[in-house]
Amino acid sequence: MENLTINEKGELFLGAEPLGFNEKYAGYYPGVFFACTCMTDAGYAAAGNDENGNPVLFRSVLGHEWTQTPLISRPEDGYIPAEGKVLSMRYDNALNRIYIDCDNGTTVMVPDCRKCIRILPTESSDLNQ
Numbered sequence: 108m109e110n111l112t113i114n115e116k117g118e119l120f121l122g123a124e125p126l127g128f129n130e131k132y133a134g135y136y137p138g139v140f141f142a143c144t145c146m147t148d149a150g151y152a153a154a155g156n157d158e159n160g161n162p163v164l165f166r167s168v169l170g171h172e173w174t175q176t177p178l179i180s181r182p183e184d185g186y187i188p189a190e191g192k193v194l195s196m197r198y199d200n201a202l203n204r205i206y207i208d209c210d211n212g213t214t215v216m217v218p219d220c221r222k223c224i225r226i227l228p229t230e231s232s233d234l235n236q
Contacts, residue, residue, distance in 0.1 A: 108170070139158070150168040150169065154207050
């Protein structure tokens with residue numbers, strides 16, 4: 108698979124080709140300034156903040172068509188939306204989870220189950236919760 112990278116303007120590139128994400132998805136999603144990417148077992152992931160400042164996560168199998176994963180905590184935690192500026196993202200292959208660190212001291216834990224998303228204090232994000 109080709110490398111997914113981001114330039115200084117927060118735009119996605121697949122290999123050397125710009126994806127034109129904001130242009131392609133105008134009217135579907137607010138504009139996004141991407142901050143980080145990672146590879147998962149299922150393909151590509153890219154995180155950043157939308158034009159309203161909300162943290163966002165998009166996934167793609169091959170890097171051409173993208174779907175958003177809503178960053179809202181599980182029902183037991185009260186459906187709390189993620190907040191803060193996205194700083195970094197990592198993928199835990201053993202647990203099949205994405206972790207997104209934000210500047211407000213929280214980490215969004217994103218497992219395969221969209222209803223199981225957790226928003227945790229950053230220092231506890233590596234726990235098996």
